[in-house]
Amino acid sequence: MDMFNKLTTLFQQALETREPSVNLQDSFVEHWKGITNYYIETTDDLIPVKETDIPWRLKQMLDILVYEEKQQESQETGPCMEYLLQHKILETLCTLGKAEYPPGMIQQVLGFFTKLLTQIQQPLLHIINVYRPVQKLICLCAQTGSQTEKEEAQFLFVICSRLKQDPYVLNYILGIKTEEPSRRSCSSSGDEVQQGDSETPNGEKMPPGHQNDSGYLSSPCRSPSLTPEDKKLIHALLFLTKSQKSRVALRACEGLSxxxxxxxxxxxxxLGQKTAVCQMVAGRLSELYSSIPLSLEPVDVHSCPDIQWRVQCSPKTSEESSSLPGREQLEAFLAWLDFCNHLVNEAPRTLSIKLAKAIRRQWLVAVVQPQLLQVSEAGMLLHMALLSRILHRVSAPTLLEELVFFILGSQRNCERQVDPDAPVLRRQLIENCNHISDEISIATLRLFEELLQKPHEHVVFNLALRNLERRGYIAPGAAGGGEERQPGDGEPLEESVEFEEDPFFTDMDSEGNFNHVETLVSLPPQQRGQGEPGGQSQAADIVNSFLCLVPQEAKTSRYVQGAGYDTYVHDAHEMFKDCREISLNWGWPTLPQPPEVTSLDSCFYEGHFLKILFDRIAQILEQPYELNLQVTSVLSRLASFPHPHLHEYLLNPYISLATGSRSLFSVLIRVIGDLMQRIQHIPNFTEKLVHVRKQLMSLEPESLMDHVTLLKGVIVLEEFCKELAAIVFVKLPMEDL
Incomplete structure (x- = not known):
């Protein structure tokens, strides 16, 4: 009896040892036959798939495959996976999904493919009996009116995730044809392979390489020769990014990313050369930009918060949905712009450059530029505001470079007064800074101020430095080529022969209009000329030259608390710090370069941009207050850059200018001369000036008054001189004054 019990136990253990292996495959086959039998036995084709046992059987099949893989000690394919591949189960499921029989079957198929590619760890997409049905299923996605967008987006996302793990199979997923191999193509076994692609049992063409019974594809011997075709994966992803369902759009964007x-x-x-992904992404940007209604106000463009593509794809609340007319289109455009910026920033350099150039060609040049060159004032203001927002948002280096070159052109040679080859858009935008419409001038100046904040060396060089390189503004032979000189006691500030001949400027010092009443109290030890004799005194003189430029009767700071020079030092330090950081790697010199000897007939030209800015400063007493603020803001930004030529030309009062040349300080001198003559014709000038100053600070109510534009211009002039003095002060450690 004991012997019988032992035999029974041993027999039972043997059966239990073999049972999982045998029953696992049998169970898998049984579930698959249960699905196929449903189509044989069922005659009612209106029963939804969820009311059948198909979803349950698909889940059981997936669970078996996952369990089988975990039990495999080696990387070999298990019997259940072999059965799935040999019997082309994925092909059959794809066909059933396409037929939508029973109703809702496509949803089940998408879910099965998604979970299979997610939960099975071993690579699958290089297997022909996997990637071919995957290709077909991709073609079923992104159909108009689809009810399975959520499942489609998840499926495509998983495909992209697996492609990132195994990028070598991208060619096959995209359906890109391969080059025919040579007649004696190499293979892993060394056998000859006939010219042409091999075929699957059902007659389908297969990429060159070895194929085993399960449909595995070995590495092809030659690189695929790609041909341009409609790449369904990219098309489907871009289609789903337009979905009204936020989670679907987000998943599609993540997959494309x-x-x-x-x-x-x-x-x-x-991707860059053999697919249309760059053109399609840029086309979507153009489409969204063109959808922004002309009724949108520029103020709404500026007040719209920065939109991030992930946040934009999040579900909206009812309050967020009910926005101003055109706000929804603007937010959609800004979100896609942020997404394009993200794509360009994350893509490998080859693809990044390709995408950035496509965006410039298809969107900036083809769509944006005509809008910026139009004659409609309302249209110009709207698109100027949009371009400012675009500049503010773009940060990817390759896309920023294309944007900068689009606005300014790529020229780096010395600019001439008459230049027929100058880029049309650059010339027009600079001209708009001096437009007959003050609103257009303000909007364009705001655009250039935004441009000067971008970390790209070409901006400052193209707008200003290209004409300052040779230091042609220096009088020939003056102090060894433009070195600073100290004005002697009672000596006027010579700027050129033109100024010396002006009676106002020759008599100015004797009249006492430039006595140093407001002076710099002291310089920190680290800012005292770096140990050079007279360094502190010279620096103080330069700062005081700006502080004392405005006559005492035109100053209002002493009458208003908290409006002194010291309030500008902090802001000047922050702006200088920002300019120094973004220009740190631009290779700028620390000392001025020796001036080049030029022909006597060749006059210095400051360049189109600086000319317009100087012309605007010269009109500071006749211009609206908001326009004056914007002009001085742009000039302050330029003056804050740590280039010795910019510092010399914009911030050094003591340079000897060449005949016919002007600097920022010489322009300000002219304005002060004009102001002194006007003051004599305005009774109670100082009292009126203080009253306007308090009105601007909301310390007194608004009231009608004569000469308001001039009075506001004087206030801006005083503040600008203090701002320039503060910039000089914070730059002292960096500059050889």
Missing amino acids: LLLAIPKEETAEC
């Missing part, structure tokens, strides 16, 4: 961020350079080259 994964695809374009694949670091392998061959993949980037494939």
Whole structure:
């Protein structure tokens, strides 16, 4: 009896040892036959798939495959996976999904494919009996009126995730044909392979390489030769980014981001050259930009908060949905712009450059530029505001470079007064800074101020430095080529022969209009000329030259608390710090370069941009207050850059200017001369000036008054001189004054 019990136990253990292996495959086959039998036995084709046992059986099949993989000690394919591949189960499921029989079957198929590619750890997409049905299922996605957008987006996202892990199979997923191999193509076994692609049992063409019974594809011997075709994966992803369902759009964007961020350079080259992804992304940007209604006000553009593409794809509340007319289109455009910036920033360099150039060609040049060159004032203001927002948002280096070159052109040679080859858009935008419409001038100046804040060396060089390189503004032979000189006691500030011949400027010092009443109290030890004799005194003189430029009767700071020079030092320090940080790697010299000897007939030209700014400063007493603020803001930004030529030309009062040349200080001298003559014709000038100053600070109510524009101009002039003095002060450690 004991012997019988032992035999029974041993027999039972043997059966239990073999049972999981045998029953696992049998169970898998049984579930698949249960699905196929449903189509044989059922005659009612209106029963929804959820009311059948198909979803349950698909889940059981997936669970078996996952369990089988976990039990495998080696990387070999288990019997259940072999059965799925050999019997082309994925192909059949794809066909059933396309037929939508029973109703809702496509949703089940998408879910099965998604979970299979997510939960199975071993690579699958290189297997022909996997990637072919995947290709077909991709073609079923992104159909108009689809009820399975959520499942489609998740499926495509998983495909992109697997492609990032195994980028070498991208060519096959995109359906890109491969080059025919040579007649004696190499293979892993060394056997000859006939010319042409091999075929699957059902007659389908297969990429060159070895194929085993399960449909596995070995590495092809030659790189695929890609041909331009409609790439369904990219098309489907971009289609779903337009979905009204926020989570669907977000998932599609994430999938596209994964695809374009694949670091392998061959993949980037494939996507850039053999697919239309760059053109499609840029086309979507153009489409959204063009959808912004002309009724949108520029103030709404500026007040719209920065939109991030992930946040934009999040569900909206009812309050957020009910916005101003045109706000929804603006937010959609800004979100896609942020997404494009993200794609360009994350993509490998080859693809990044390709995408940035497509955006410039298809959107900036084809769509934006005509709008900026139009004659309608309302249209110009709207698109100027939009371009300012675009500049503010773009940060990806390659996209920023294309944007900068679009606005300014790529020229770096010395600018001439008459230059027929100058870029049309650059010339027009600079001209708009001196437009007959003050609103257009303000909007364009705001655009240039935004441009000067971007970390790209070409901006400052193209707008200003290209004409200051040779230091042609220095009088020939003056102090060894433009070195600073100290004005002697009673010596006027010579600027040029033109100024010396002006009776106002020759008599100015004797009249006492430039006595140093407001002086710099002291300089910190680290700012005292770096140990050079007279360094502190010279620095103080330069700062005081700006502080004392405005005559005492035109100053209002002493009458208003908290309006002194010291209040500008902090802001000047922050702006200088920002300019120094963004220009740190631009290779600028620390000392002025020796001036080049030029022909006597060649006059110095400051360049179109600085000319317009100087012309505007010269009109500071006749211009609206808001326009004056914007002009001085742009000039302060330029003066804050740590280039010795900019510092010398904009902030040094003591340079000897060449005949016919002007600097910022010489322009301000002219304005002061004009102001002194006007003051004599305005009774109670100082009292009126203080009253306007308090009105601007909301310390007194608004009231009608004569000469308001001039009075406000004087206030801006005083504040600008204090701002320039503060900039000089904070730059002292960096400059050789």
